[in-house]
Amino acid sequence: MAHYLILESRDPYDSGDWQNMQQIALDLQSRGNSVTLFLVQNGVIPARKGDRHSGRFAELKQLGITILADDFALKERAIESLAEGVNSANMDRLVELCLQSDTKAMWH
Amino acid sequence: MTGKTLALAIMDSPYESANSTTALRIIHSALSQGHNVMVFAYEGAVNLTMKDQKPHANSVKGTNLEEENHPLTKDWIAALFKLAEEKGVTLDWVNCGLCVDERGAGNWIEGPRRGAPKDFLEAVKNSDGTLVIPTR
Numbered sequence: 001m002a003h004y005l006i007l008e009s010r011d012p013y014d015s016g017d018w019q020n021m022q023q024i025a026l027d028l029q030s031r032g033n034s035v036t037l038f039l040v041q042n043g044v045i046p047a048r049k050g051d052r053h054s055g056r057f058a059e060l061k062q063l064g065i066t067i068l069a070d071d072f073a074l075k076e077r078a079i080e081s082l083a084e085g086v087n088s089a090n091m092d093r094l095v096e097l098c099l100q101s102d103t104k105a106m107w108h
Numbered sequence: 109m110t111g112k113t114l115a116l117a118i119m120d121s122p123y124e125s126a127n128s129t130t131a132l133r134i135i136h137s138a139l140s141q142g143h144n145v146m147v148f149a150y151e152g153a154v155n156l157t158m159k160d161q162k163p164h165a166n167s168v169k170g171t172n173l174e175e176e177n178h179p180l181t182k183d184w185i186a187a188l189f190k191l192a193e194e195k196g197v198t199l200d201w202v203n204c205g206l207c208v209d210e211r212g213a214g215n216w217i218e219g220p221r222r223g224a225p226k227d228f229l230e231a232v233k234n235s236d237g238t239l240v241i242p243t244r
Contacts, residue, residue: 007239009127041126072133091137098134098237099112099143105239 008043039069054083061085111143112236121152148228157216189219
């Protein structure tokens with residue numbers, strides 16, 4: 001079992017692949033891996049509370065996927081209220097996750 | 109220092125993508141935490157360390173050179189080398205040689221070295237974590 005760290009830099013309004021990455025996260029999780037979805041750059045946009053896609057994060061969280069959002073990217077975009085299931089995190093946490101044993105990092 | 113080693117590949121040219129800023133923030137965080145970092149700058153990313161970068165005024169905003177305080181990636185990266193030295197860790201910045209030659213980007217700041225993709229392969233084998241930040 002591995003830990004997959006998926007860095008999502010894109011948002012659903014810009015990238016048709018956004019949903020595909022969510023499916024990859026789910027598939028990895030369902031195969032017994034642990035998955036962290038780390039939102040960076042425009043990837044934090046759907047994490048705004050009330051965003052039409054924000055409910056997706058609650059579903060992922062319920063299935064055991066950890067969802068973190070870069071605090072710097074949130075501040076840049078004036079996002080203060082986060083969707084259910086999403087927690088703010090900093091770069092230090094991202095580096096810790098990258099260096100965690102058995103972690104496979106994927107950037108999208 | 110008993111830090112770990114992070115291998116990072118970057119490809120974006122300066123001033124074109126938020127990827128560059130994010131990559132530099134990741135490197136800053138890793139070094140600050142006492143980890144070694146190997147950076148493989150590929151394709152346009154070899155321009156990040158070019159010595160000839162110059163700040164400029166902004167006539168649209170009406171700011172002069174000092175007021176604009178335009179950030180230069182070469183200065184940010186020079187600061188990362190300084191941070192690594194202060195922390196007693198290694199920042200091994202490798203500019204892809206062929207990418208450098210293609211772009212005439214060989215005049216860079218003190219710190220980076222010339223290399224090839226095999227350097228990244230070796231770094232991945234010897235690192236505790238790897239992250240590749242591709243262009244879109």
